[in-house]
Amino acid sequence: MSIVIIGTGMAGYSLAREIRKADAEVQLVMITADNGYSYPKPALSNALIQGKQPEQIISADAATMAERLNTVIHTHTKVTAVDSNAHSVETDTAGVISYDQLVLATGARPIRLPFKGNAADDLLSVNDIEEYTAFRASLEDAERIAIIGPGLIGCEFANDLAASGRSVTVIGPDPHPISTLLPEQAGKALQRGLSEIGIEWKLGTVAESINKADRGYELTLANGDKVQADVMLSAIGLKPELTLAEKIGLKTERGIVTDRFLATSQPDIYALGDCAEVEGKNLPYVMPLMIGARALAKTLTGTPTEVIYPVMPVVIKTPAHPIVVASAPREAKGEWEINATAKGTKCCFKSADGTVLGFALTGDAVEEKAALLKVM
Amino acid sequence: MKKYKCIVCDFIYDEAVGIPDEGIPAGTKWEDIPEDWECPDCGTSKDDFEMVEI
Numbered sequence: 001m002s003i004v005i006i007g008t009g010m011a012g013y014s015l016a017r018e019i020r021k022a023d024a025e026v027q028l029v030m031i032t033a034d035n036g037y038s039y040p041k042p043a044l045s046n047a048l049i050q051g052k053q054p055e056q057i058i059s060a061d062a063a064t065m066a067e068r069l070n071t072v073i074h075t076h077t078k079v080t081a082v083d084s085n086a087h088s089v090e091t092d093t094a095g096v097i098s099y100d101q102l103v104l105a106t107g108a109r110p111i112r113l114p115f116k117g118n119a120a121d122d123l124l125s126v127n128d129i130e131e132y133t134a135f136r137a138s139l140e141d142a143e144r145i146a147i148i149g150p151g152l153i154g155c156e157f158a159n160d161l162a163a164s165g166r167s168v169t170v171i172g173p174d175p176h177p178i179s180t181l182l183p184e185q186a187g188k189a190l191q192r193g194l195s196e197i198g199i200e201w202k203l204g205t206v207a208e209s210i211n212k213a214d215r216g217y218e219l220t221l222a223n224g225d226k227v228q229a230d231v232m233l234s235a236i237g238l239k240p241e242l243t244l245a246e247k248i249g250l251k252t253e254r255g256i257v258t259d260r261f262l263a264t265s266q267p268d269i270y271a272l273g274d275c276a277e278v279e280g281k282n283l284p285y286v287m288p289l290m291i292g293a294r295a296l297a298k299t300l301t302g303t304p305t306e307v308i309y310p311v312m313p314v315v316i317k318t319p320a321h322p323i324v325v326a327s328a329p330r331e332a333k334g335e336w337e338i339n340a341t342a343k344g345t346k347c348c349f350k351s352a353d354g355t356v357l358g359f360a361l362t363g364d365a366v367e368e369k370a371a372l373l374k375v376m
Numbered sequence: 377m378k379k380y381k382c383i384v385c386d387f388i389y390d391e392a393v394g395i396p397d398e399g400i401p402a403g404t405k406w407e408d409i410p411e412d413w414e415c416p417d418c419g420t421s422k423d424d425f426e427m428v429e430i
Binding site for chain 1: 383384385386387395397398414416417418419420421
């Protein structure tokens, strides 16, 4: 019996840990294109406030993880093909590896938009420890940071960079920050909170071109404004990494399509984490990943277990104005009920009969999370 | 009384406060929290990602 996991991000390593809790003996092989460092990705967007250097975010290297998990880890290794009939994967450095069960935990990649100008390629994005290390190096002498994308990751980085003394401008077409998750009042409250620590906003417009300037860069926006920056970060969202899944011929939509057992469209192949779309939901957050890892570990070790998601609030790390949001199901019908005070905003998405279907809490109102979860 | 922080999401467990909403009374020592307890903010297991003492 052999389980092969492709990917050593939080999904891959969490799954391996859960498998080891259930079965100390089953053969476990992990394959990763990077160096296999184990680290919590959410820690990248608040490391400055925490006073952490990039290397302090890493909890263990691949060799340590291999020993701890009693597994073989092939680092700097790419899967070049999967033969689902023969139950084997072909790699560029480790030959052909056979599996009884295969798990794709390939994660997601930042979405990149094309920009005009002679410095468009200098726009950074950060989704792993290597990119973060390069980003931190670029910050050494940087005072002015432009962030393209006023979403969750953009706002977390903006808060971290502004709190560490840099001047930050956030650019994006949205009417208010984190507009995909937050109702207007909550988004505006966040915007005010972040403005108070000096963050500037260029919303309702987009960057069109990025050019080198005498010092640093100049971004020209669609509304004609210009933003000067020493470092530029693109944070406009993530898209599931589907290259391998498509090569194998797995069914994909936004992510790799799976059922409640995380099984893909082909036998004995599973998908977990940011790359997976579980019954129509692609949820690139830690809690769904942990819940998925626990269920899948049971399934792979002989006890088929469905993934059942409870209400999973997302905690957004913007200490200048903290946010907790639990989105209502996409098809849910209801209205926002807003209670705003100077210190926080409580937004409840309620059905016609008054049932709470979702919420967004900001500032001091985040304290009400537990009470709201109880009535949902 | 000590405080512990989840290294994944920065949730802070304060022994003095506990998590009464989850049935963990104020004053509960970290060692006395069940092994199958999960971080209320991110779902990380107690034993997977060590909370760091702060």
